[in-house]
Amino acid sequence: MTQTDILSSEQEDLRLLRESARTLFERAGGSDRARKLRDAGGGFDAEMVRELAEAGVFGVAVPEDQGGLGMGLAAGGVIAEEVGRVIAPEPVVLTIGLSLGLLRRLCPAHPKMAQLIGGEISLAVAWQERGPDGALADATCRYADGKLTGGKAWVVGAIGSLGFLVVAEGDDGPVLVLAEADADGLVIDKRAQADGSSLGELSFSGTPAVELASGGAVPTALAEAVADATALAAAELVGLSERAFEITLDYIKTREQFDKPIGSFQVIQHRAVDLNVICEVAQAGVREALAQMDSETDPKVRAPIASRAKARAVTAAKRITRDAIQLHGAVGYTDEFDIGLYLNRALVLSAWLGDDAYHRRIWFEAREAEGAAQ
Amino acid sequence: MTDWNAISDVEFRKEVRQFFEAEYPEELRHLPHRPKFAEIEHWHRKLHAKGWVAPAWPAEFGGMGLNAAKLLIFYEEQQRWGVNRGRDMGVQMVGPLIIKFGTQEQKDYWLPRILSCEDIWCQGYSEPGAGSDLANLRTRAEIDGDDFVINGQKIWTTMAHDATHIFMLVRTDPDAPKKQQGISFLLAPMNQPGVDVRTITTLSGETEFCEVFFDNARTPRENLVGELNKGWTMAKALLSFERIFIGSPSLAQNALGQLESFARGRGAFDDPVFRDRFAQAALDVEDHAALYARFADQLKRGETLGADVSMLKIWVTECFQRITELMIEAAGPDGGSIGPLQVGNVSVDVLSSFYKARPTTIYGGSNEIQRNILSKAVLGLPG
Ligand SMILES: Cc1cc2nc3c(=O)[nH]c(=O)nc-3n(C[C@H](O)[C@H](O)[C@H](O)COP(=O)(O)OP(=O)(O)OC[C@H]3O[C@@H](n4cnc5c(N)ncnc54)[C@H](O)[C@@H]3O)c2cc1C
Numbered sequence: 181m182t183q184t185d186i187l188s189s190e191q192e193d194l195r196l197l198r199e200s201a202r203t204l205f206e207r208a209g210g211s212d213r214a215r216k217l218r219d220a221g222g223g224f225d226a227e228m229v230r231e232l233a234e235a236g237v238f239g240v241a242v243p244e245d246q247g248g249l250g251m252g253l254a255a256g257g258v259i260a261e262e263v264g265r266v267i268a269p270e271p272v273v274l275t276i277g278l279s280l281g282l283l284r285r286l287c288p289a290h291p292k293m294a295q296l297i298g299g300e301i302s303l304a305v306a307w308q309e310r311g312p313d314g315a316l317a318d319a320t321c322r323y324a325d326g327k328l329t330g331g332k333a334w335v336v337g338a339i340g341s342l343g344f345l346v347v348a349e350g351d352d353g354p355v356l357v358l359a360e361a362d363a364d365g366l367v368i369d370k371r372a373q374a375d376g377s378s379l380g381e382l383s384f385s386g387t388p389a390v391e392l393a394s395g396g397a398v399p400t401a402l403a404e405a406v407a408d409a410t411a412l413a414a415a416e417l418v419g420l421s422e423r424a425f426e427i428t429l430d431y432i433k434t435r436e437q438f439d440k441p442i443g444s445f446q447v448i449q450h451r452a453v454d455l456n457v458i459c460e461v462a463q464a465g466v467r468e469a470l471a472q473m474d475s476e477t478d479p480k481v482r483a484p485i486a487s488r489a490k491a492r493a494v495t496a497a498k499r500i501t502r503d504a505i506q507l508h509g510a511v512g513y514t515d516e517f518d519i520g521l522y523l524n525r526a527l528v529l530s531a532w533l534g535d536d537a538y539h540r541r542i543w544f545e546a547r548e549a550e551g552a553a554q
Numbered sequence: 555m556t557d558w559n560a561i562s563d564v565e566f567r568k569e570v571r572q573f574f575e576a577e578y579p580e581e582l583r584h585l586p587h588r589p590k591f592a593e594i595e596h597w598h599r600k601l602h603a604k605g606w607v608a609p610a611w612p613a614e615f616g617g618m619g620l621n622a623a624k625l626l627i628f629y630e631e632q633q634r635w636g637v638n639r640g641r642d643m644g645v646q647m648v649g650p651l652i653i654k655f656g657t658q659e660q661k662d663y664w665l666p667r668i669l670s671c672e673d674i675w676c677q678g679y680s681e682p683g684a685g686s687d688l689a690n691l692r693t694r695a696e697i698d699g700d701d702f703v704i705n706g707q708k709i710w711t712t713m714a715h716d717a718t719h720i721f722m723l724v725r726t727d728p729d730a731p732k733k734q735q736g737i738s739f740l741l742a743p744m745n746q747p748g749v750d751v752r753t754i755t756t757l758s759g760e761t762e763f764c765e766v767f768f769d770n771a772r773t774p775r776e777n778l779v780g781e782l783n784k785g786w787t788m789a790k791a792l793l794s795f796e797r798i799f800i801g802s803p804s805l806a807q808n809a810l811g812q813l814e815s816f817a818r819g820r821g822a823f824d825d826p827v828f829r830d831r832f833a834q835a836a837l838d839v840e841d842h843a844a845l846y847a848r849f850a851d852q853l854k855r856g857e858t859l860g861a862d863v864s865m866l867k868i869w870v871t872e873c874f875q876r877i878t879e880l881m882i883e884a885a886g887p888d889g890g891s892i893g894p895l896q897v898g899n900v901s902v903d904v905l906s907s908f909y910k911a912r913p914t915t916i917y918g919g920s921n922e923i924q925r926n927i928l929s930k931a932v933l934g935l936p937g
Contacts, residue, residue: 308887313819313820313821313897313898314819314820314888314895314896314897315820315821315886316886316887333887334887334888371888371891371892371893372891372892372893373890373891373892374758374890374891374892374905379891436683437685437686437687438686438687438690439687445922447925447926448922498879502875502912505757505912505916506916506920506921509685509686509916509920510680510685510710510763510913510916510917512757512916513756513757513912513913513916514754514755514757515754515755515756515757515759516754516755520756520757521757523757524757527882527890527905527908528890529890530882530889531882531885531886531887531888531889531890531891532887532890534886534887535883535886535889537827537828537883538886541825541827
């Protein structure tokens, strides 16, 4: 096969993957499904998780010799975009990027790997901590004699997960441990999010947990998994932005004021064009970033690429969802219209794993460091 | 009766501040939602007893008779202390209209009831097909004996589910040659079989606005304000007043104060980029206040405001939105969290400020419509 053949056959794989994910979500009810789940209390649908697993979703980025499809982050991004389009609440980016991202790097033979890939379980990942001023702080959570003490904050998927992959400080350096969701001495405080989901604030007091890995490999794998998840969250925002734009475009074509569609006013037309351009730029940037991350192995290079993706996607999604509300007028401010669901989901995805300002800073610092090294 | 305008601005500010700080219930400060009347009734009684319900109304109608400068101070202090505006559509909108266009009987009857909140008002202008194009409204009112009979639908009626009366624009002459003609301004009671109110949930889960359906609802003929079929011109006269109110710096100033304490508590000012963006927002607010004062002076001199007042609303609402977006940025990983966020001894509800800022560019004439007005009426651009 020539280089072009390989390329186009890869593209073909991704296209098929996109089609099957889209069909699956559309058949299940598209964004209506997300609304129903939110109204039912903000969880996700375990049956949907199993169906996604059957389609190979969770194992896309896991190498074939570890039981996955070995299609890389680019394929993960395709799925994340489809998740974003229908604002599906299932833990897709969490599982592909964080939980499997950690396990496949630290303990690929662990039986939880197969269960995650098979959609039988989901695991939340807990590593950040909140300081006294409420902001992010240095980690102090300890693991000793098989027990966890301390706290973790901003845990996505804390509700509905079988357990927590916790990064803590052990006697001989960092460890990755697994605590069951119903373990003794574990208190989960739920913080309601704009999209109906919740973030967990965990507190451990002598909570039993099993050690999975230890040593310097833990923070390295964590940074890698966080970079993966960051780039995938960017892809999810791209899908979300695209769909929010489509909904808005349909609306301005049909809503009439002053005896014509509002889309006939030039100011609205220009605004729509701007949003479209923003959307296309974000899609191109994020897809390229994911592909680059697949061909790079150096974590120092991969991290700023992920930051580039998230910075772009957050900026785009914020602008698109906010302008979408404006272009809808008052109906855009209602719960009844879907566009509000997209705004709310964008708020949550933007805040998760760092917003655009944060990632621009990271990107710039990495660039400076690279320059200094040369 | 105190002539508030006779005392110095400094004195006046002190007096207003003291009253709010001493009397306004702590638990109602910076309410994140629009309260129903029952929630703030106690406070309203105090304000009423003090004679401070209607700061802008002339003293002869029970207002404070404040000039523009004093009014600005009053609102600033109100915002600074997080004093809720209360159910003020009567005071802010229908009262001034009755004062300007109402008969003596209408003034005598309605104004005291607005002040006491015996009547609580909502604004029934918009309809499903009449948003920006308000003149497209279709709700009909026909004369039947001593009454008007009303049929049709209003929408986005803020707090209609907690109102006793609605002031509305209705079509009284469907055959008028232009849409703007044949519209009248009517007052109607809500509590009657022909009026059906359904709340609409907002994207933040609040029930602030409603749909109101009229099915042979009735209101006495004496509840017509001004002349029959002349409602449009009257409503427009009210608009320029509404625009300076909606263009006042208060919402943005208040949000800026919240942003500052939140960002400081969270250490966001350690970041020079954030500092710059905060400074930008702060100066946007400050310079807007200067522009606002220019318009306020015009009012003070007794001049009527021109179409250029629209620039106040454009600037301040967009600035308000940017400030709340900065709050989200300062919140970092909490940026998607609903409810108050604690920082030190202050708590700031970041998302509720963000949500509150979104529709300010939509209601009161959307910012696109304001720009259309400025480009034609002020810049004289063709089209
Ligand atoms: C929170 C909230 C509270 C409200 N409270 C009340 C109330 O108490 N009483 C009441 O009567 N109404 C109320 N409204 C309604 C408000 O007045 C309308 O939303 C407003 O007039 C816009 O109309 P619309 O929502 O139908 O949007 P549309 O008119 O459909 O506009 C949709 C979009 O098209 C743009 N657009 C429309 N025409 C043009 C044009 N010619 N050129 C360029 N752009 C254009 C608009 O700017 C907007 O971005 C409220 C609205 C909100 C959001």
